[in-house]
Amino acid sequence: MTWKNMAILTDVTKCIGCEECVMACQETRGLPKEQPWRWITHIDDLSSARWTTLVSTVDEQGQHFARRQCRHCLDPGCVSVCIVGALQKTEEGPVKYDPDLCIGCRYCMIACPWQIPRYSWEDTVPYVQKCDMCYDRVVNEGEIPACVEACPTEATIFGEREALLSEAKRRLAAEPDKYIQKVWGEEEVGGTSVMYISDVELNLTGLGEPIRDTAPMPHRTTKILHQMPFVFVLMAGAMGGVNWVIRRRQQIAAEAHQLSDESSAQSSDSQEVRGP
Amino acid sequence: MTLRVVKTIFWFLAGLGLTVILARILYGPGSVTYLTDILPWGLWKGGGVVALVALGGAGFTVAMFVFIFQWDRYQPLVRGAVLFGLLCYVSVAVGLTFDIGIWWRIVFPLWHWQFHSVLFEVAWCIMLYLVVLLVEFSHTVAERYEMERTLRILKRSTLVLVIAGISLSTLHQSSLGTLFLATPFRLHPLWHTDLLPVLFFVSAMGIGCLTISLVTLFVHRLYNAEPPMNAISGLARISAYLLAAYVVIRLTEILASGEGLLLVQNDWDTLNFWIEISLSALIPIAFLFRKAYRCSKTAVFWIALTATIGMALNRVNVAGLATTNLTQSFYFPAWTEWAVTLGILAAGGLVFFFAVEHFGLFQGLTKEHVVERYEPGQLDHTDWAALYFGGQRFGEVHLYSLVFVVGLALSLGLLPDDAIYGVSPETTVTFGARTVVAHKIPARGDEAGTQFLVGNGGEDGIHAAAEVHVLMVDGNRDGDYVLFDHDNHAATLAGEDDPDASCVLCHHMSKPFDEATQCYECHSDMYLTVDLFDHDLHARELGGNQGCAECHQDPSAPKIRENSTECVDCHEGMRQEGSRVQVTDPTMQYFAPGYMHVMHALCETCHEERQPTLPVPNENFARCTNCHQGLPSLRSDIWKSARMSIATYTTRSDSGGGGQQ
Numbered sequence: 001m002t003w004k005n006m007a008i009l010t011d012v013t014k015c016i017g018c019e020e021c022v023m024a025c026q027e028t029r030g031l032p033k034e035q036p037w038r039w040i041t042h043i044d045d046l047s048s049a050r051w052t053t054l055v056s057t058v059d060e061q062g063q064h065f066a067r068r069q070c071r072h073c074l075d076p077g078c079v080s081v082c083i084v085g086a087l088q089k090t091e092e093g094p095v096k097y098d099p100d101l102c103i104g105c106r107y108c109m110i111a112c113p114w115q116i117p118r119y120s121w122e123d124t125v126p127y128v129q130k131c132d133m134c135y136d137r138v139v140n141e142g143e144i145p146a147c148v149e150a151c152p153t154e155a156t157i158f159g160e161r162e163a164l165l166s167e168a169k170r171r172l173a174a175e176p177d178k179y180i181q182k183v184w185g186e187e188e189v190g191g192t193s194v195m196y197i198s199d200v201e202l203n204l205t206g207l208g209e210p211i212r213d214t215a216p217m218p219h220r221t222t223k224i225l226h227q228m229p230f231v232f233v234l235m236a237g238a239m240g241g242v243n244w245v246i247r248r249r250q251q252i253a254a255e256a257h258q259l260s261d262e263s264s265a266q267s268s269d270s271q272e273v274r275g276p
Numbered sequence: 277m278t279l280r281v282v283k284t285i286f287w288f289l290a291g292l293g294l295t296v297i298l299a300r301i302l303y304g305p306g307s308v309t310y311l312t313d314i315l316p317w318g319l320w321k322g323g324g325v326v327a328l329v330a331l332g333g334a335g336f337t338v339a340m341f342v343f344i345f346q347w348d349r350y351q352p353l354v355r356g357a358v359l360f361g362l363l364c365y366v367s368v369a370v371g372l373t374f375d376i377g378i379w380w381r382i383v384f385p386l387w388h389w390q391f392h393s394v395l396f397e398v399a400w401c402i403m404l405y406l407v408v409l410l411v412e413f414s415h416t417v418a419e420r421y422e423m424e425r426t427l428r429i430l431k432r433s434t435l436v437l438v439i440a441g442i443s444l445s446t447l448h449q450s451s452l453g454t455l456f457l458a459t460p461f462r463l464h465p466l467w468h469t470d471l472l473p474v475l476f477f478v479s480a481m482g483i484g485c486l487t488i489s490l491v492t493l494f495v496h497r498l499y500n501a502e503p504p505m506n507a508i509s510g511l512a513r514i515s516a517y518l519l520a521a522y523v524v525i526r527l528t529e530i531l532a533s534g535e536g537l538l539l540v541q542n543d544w545d546t547l548n549f550w551i552e553i554s555l556s557a558l559i560p561i562a563f564l565f566r567k568a569y570r571c572s573k574t575a576v577f578w579i580a581l582t583a584t585i586g587m588a589l590n591r592v593n594v595a596g597l598a599t600t601n602l603t604q605s606f607y608f609p610a611w612t613e614w615a616v617t618l619g620i621l622a623a624g625g626l627v628f629f630f631a632v633e634h635f636g637l638f639q640g641l642t643k644e645h646v647v648e649r650y651e652p653g654q655l656d657h658t659d660w661a662a663l664y665f666g667g668q669r670f671g672e673v674h675l676y677s678l679v680f681v682v683g684l685a686l687s688l689g690l691l692p693d694d695a696i697y698g699v700s701p702e703t704t705v706t707f708g709a710r711t712v713v714a715h716k717i718p719a720r721g722d723e724a725g726t727q728f729l730v731g732n733g734g735e736d737g738i739h740a741a742a743e744v745h746v747l748m749v750d751g752n753r754d755g756d757y758v759l760f761d762h763d764n765h766a767a768t769l770a771g772e773d774d775p776d777a778s779c780v781l782c783h784h785m786s787k788p789f790d791e792a793t794q795c796y797e798c799h800s801d802m803y804l805t806v807d808l809f810d811h812d813l814h815a816r817e818l819g820g821n822q823g824c825a826e827c828h829q830d831p832s833a834p835k836i837r838e839n840s841t842e843c844v845d846c847h848e849g850m851r852q853e854g855s856r857v858q859v860t861d862p863t864m865q866y867f868a869p870g871y872m873h874v875m876h877a878l879c880e881t882c883h884e885e886r887q888p889t890l891p892v893p894n895e896n897f898a899r900c901t902n903c904h905q906g907l908p909s910l911r912s913d914i915w916k917s918a919r920m921s922i923a924t925y926t927t928r929s930d931s932g933g934g935g936q937q
Binding site: 035036037038039041045046047077080081082083084085101102103104105106107109110111113115117118119120121122123124125126127205206207208209211213217218220221222224225228231232235236239240242243246247250 | 698
């Protein structure tokens with residue numbers, strides 16, 4: 001089976017918070033045992049041993065659960081900032097990480113708008129750790145991601161992004177009073193492959209404010225980066241030009257000086273510039 | 277402060293840092309830093325790379341003034357500036373190597389090209405500029421060793437090199453700002469702006485002028501030489517203009533983007549902002565626009581020091597410190613992080629001193645100034661310390677070797693355990709627990725439970741009972757200690773195949789800051805949030821630990837609902853005739869009914885009674901789903917995984933194995 005632009009849709013109204021997805025992820029991917037490391041600042045946060053986790057909020061209707069995981073952005077910030085190309089957005093949808101290339105600069109960790117990539121700080125040779133939508137399982141074995149498979153209530157489903165998007169819209173239209181009329185991940189930061197529909201407002205950034213900006217993350221840096229060759233040429237040209245003008249003027253001044261007083265002609269030559 | 281003291285401190289810091297770098301190679305960056313997943317860039321990146329590149333801007337700035345603009349006034353500073361720049365960039369390279377997770381992969385960007393990555397561009401510009409600086413500095417070396425041919429080639433290529441250096445610097449100084457355009461949701465709006473590249477470039481030139489002035493003044497003072505004040509005051513004036521431009525751009529941008537109110541908030545970020553901009557720009561500008569201060573060695577020294585610290589703070593802020601608010605994280609560098617950053621800087625400083633003494637960096641600082649320092653003078657042969665560490669060359673070598681080794685050793689001694697044994701999880705401690713010795717009297721006959729007696733009770737048979745260690749734990753963090761038989765819990769809860777399996781039930785591994793599961797999380801029948809019986813209130817009213825026996829009259833029985841005094845024994849008027857809460861199950865007469873019992877007994881009965889009288893028939897009215905909404909269905913498997921917040925508790929009728937549903 002060939003996959004293309006695969007995605008995950010999570011329906012917050014269906015999630016019962018059983019954490020089967022978390023356990024399935026940890027077992028399938030062989031993640032290390034969760035331990036109380038120094039850098040774990042709150043319980044059940046994403047970590048190198050937990051690639052997906054549940055966050056919940058309580059309101060008058062009760063408790064709502066949503067699953068945090070890598071959003072597999074369509075135009076990912078992490079991929080654009082990676083210095084060696086260890087992170088790649090694949091055709092199949094997942095954002096894949098290549099540990100053989102990673103140098104550990106951790107720029108992806110601060111460039112991710114969702115605060116997803118984690119680091120195995122406990123290791124002598126640490127790597128970035130994040131969900132890759134079970135890339136090998138999905139692409140090579142033709143299965144679906146472990147978390148989706150484990151979900152007992154079909155709160156999280158797997159499929160092509162377009163199909164999931166229309167399914168999400170269908171659900172929104174079918175029960176307009178139940179859902180907030182919005183698909184999280186449809187447009188934020190240029191769209192993500194992991195989307196949510198919900199009956200409560202979601203903020204899955206790990207920060208205080210949800211993201212509303214629809215511009216893809218790479219645009220913020222590449223718009224300036226692409227100017228750099230011109231800046232280089234411009235700066236070099238300007239410096240060369242300014243220097244030529246200044247030297248020319250010095251030369252003219254020296255010649256004028258020479259004409260007015262021929263006896264001091266040699267003195268200007270003796271003024272040797274000291275090197276750096 | 278004498279040169280010897282400064283060098284001693286530098287050698288000591290270099291020793292401290294070297295040990296930590298070696299330790300970091302052993303167990304990775306996690307073992308010696310306080311970095312976290314949420315704040316993965318700290319002092320090594322913010323201070324050792326981003327700030328140091330800005331300070332190293334002195335190299336290209338002064339070279340631009342001298343070789344492009346032909347401002348001969350700054351000629352005396354240019355060699356110092358080039359070497360200073362070179363040392364800054366070498367320090368950056370070393371610091372970055374050990375900051376990244378896999379240090380031997382620092383060379384990967386050489387052949388894994390990523391043209392969409394700003395960091396890739398910065399890395400290449402810095403590498404190329406490092407080469408340019410090396411070639412520029414080789415001019416000085418060639419001159420020192422009178423290599424005429426090399427010198428001729430270098431002289432001819434000077435202009436090209438300088439132009440390349442300026443262009444490369446323009447790129448990477450500004451691109452260091454571009455790096456942080458990728459973090460718009462983390463960085464505080466006072467620092468995050470699309471103009472970061474411009475701000476970084478302008479401020480790098482401004483601060484470059486001041487740092488090279490600072491270094492020149494410092495070095496000349498140490499060697500008792502007369503600094504080139506004409507050049508320094510000129511640079512100070514230029515830097516005042518550049519810093520003023522920086523402040524104007526920055527403040528205008530903040531006001532124009534409608535974030536002006538953030539400037540007058542009463543919080544840490546605003547305070548940080550004003551401290552930073554005052555130190556880095558406002559104070560220097562205020563002083564440097566006056567000629568009297570510009571021409572005073574002392575004034576320029578202190579102003580330049582202030583500005584350098586302030587601008588370093590700016591870079592550290594952008595790289596991490598100003599993200600702590602929005603990310604709700606906390607970070608202060610570990611001493612090991614300081615040791616590495618300062619150690620690398622100190623090593624760079626020592627190389628600078630070496631160059632000052634051997635390569636004639638400054639025209640006003642001649643061989644005489646250097647040699648003068650090494651005058652042995654009159655040595656007292658009876659004073660071994662003076663003889664060994666005295667004024668001669670070897671005396672200094674002895675001293676510096678000693679402090680370097682002391683630095684190494686001290687650092688080794690102070691290294692955190694993580695750096696020596698590998699990173700280990702935080703230890704979980706039982707809060708305030710203490711062990712007491714008790715006599716354990718096993719359950720007799722049909723009596724439930726085991727009895728513990730602490731101390732000499734004097735009763736018969738006690739001395740025959742086994743002495744065991746039990747814990748006094750404040751299991752619910754409410755100030756009341758109870759006797760806790762740890763061994764018994766471990767044995768009872770453990771599975772047959774894995775005796776250690778029970779540990780995690782209470783010492784919950786995913787609860788790093790909640791060291792152990794609290795008692796009530798298992799013994800939920802006393803603290804159930806929806807229970808009609810409020811155990812806490814009763815304990816409080818009855819005087820904490822003093823009142824336990826009021827209800828738990830039998831000390832040998834487990835302190836659970838079934839073995840305790842009935843509610844009606846104290847609250848005599850509790851069960852009224854005709855009340856709808858009629859507990860029909862005789863086994864439940866013993867204790868106060870829980871919330872679920874009340875609801876199931878009361879609501880269900882009433883609904884069933886009322887259903888026939890409903891004006892609009894509703895078949896769900898008396899069904900479970902009427903209350904238990906939000907469940908997909910009441911299929912039994914879903915029901916179990918639903919984990920209703922109304923938890924069940926064990927009752928006597930359950931002990932036979934029946935579920936309470």
